[in-house]
Amino acid sequence: MWLSAALLLLSFPGCLSIQGPALVRGTEQGSVTVRCRYSSRWQTYKKWWCRGAHWNTCSILIQTTGSEKEMKSGRLSIKDNQKNNSFQVTMEMLKQNDTDTYWCGIKKFGTDLGTRVKVHVYSVGKDTMSTSKQLSWPTVDSSADLVSSDLQKRNHYMLLVFVKVPALLILTGAVLWLKRSTQKVPEEQWRHSLCNDLDSELLAKDISP
Structure with missing residues (x-):
């Protein structure tokens, strides 16, 4: 299994040598920086x-000089920051048609290395609506949590009434039955010995002159 995963990674150009964000987002007329x-x-x-x-047909827009x-x-x-082993690309004055697939790449002998980055550009109105929708999610999630909590409580009560309480009663009855059965043998033995003693006394009285 791990060998298959390793081969899958090696099938993508530079996946182990260069890494970048999968997606960056920016507003129209704004800017984004990809590192x-x-x-x-x-x-x-x-x-x-x-x-x-x-990958094979992408058009290089800008590149460094190796410094x-x-x-x-x-x-x-x-700009390349060789001390931190990273470089960053900045796109300014974004337009909606800048939304596309881009690649961070390293030029080398043979096949270049690269990693894919998707850039998404929103208009200010759409970005605001998207933000408001994202902010509304916690409210929906919290109400769902409340419903889930009520269902859990209800299930707990039903389990308590129909399962736990009868089981407890059965267990208590079994304990009492066992206690009585263990006490029954000594009581019968006491009665039997008492009857024998009474019979002996009566017999002795009958025999005596």
């Missing part, structure tokens, strides 16, 4: 940012 991390062996390699749903110098191109900027 991607990489292993130390790639510090001096060029880093790039490309756009496109497919920590910040590069800018239109509304985009990219």
Whole structure:
């Protein structure tokens, strides 16, 4: 099983060498910053940012020179922080048509390394509605918790009345029955010995002159 998972990871370009956020969100006319991390062996390699749903056909929009110098191109900027093994890409003055699939990448000999990042741009009105919907979720969840709590209490009471109480009564009756049965044998033995004593006394009286 672990071998299959490892092969699956290796099938994606750079999944073990470079990592980034799966999704970033920003408002129209705002900005987003995407930070991607990489292993130390790639510090001096060029880093790039490309756009496109497919890895093989994405279009590189901006890239570094292999140093920590910040590069800018239109509304985009990219800067490598080699000490922290990460680089960041900033997209400014966002537009709704900026919503797309992008890639953080490392240029190397052979096949480049990369990780996919989805960028989602909202208009201010839609983002506000989305935020209000997210804020309303706790209220729904809390009411659901209250309903669940009431059901649990009701089930507990029904269990107590129909199961626990009868079981307790049966157990008590069994204990009392066992107690009486253990006490019954000595009582019968006492009665038997008493009758024998009385018979002996009567017999002695009859025999005596």
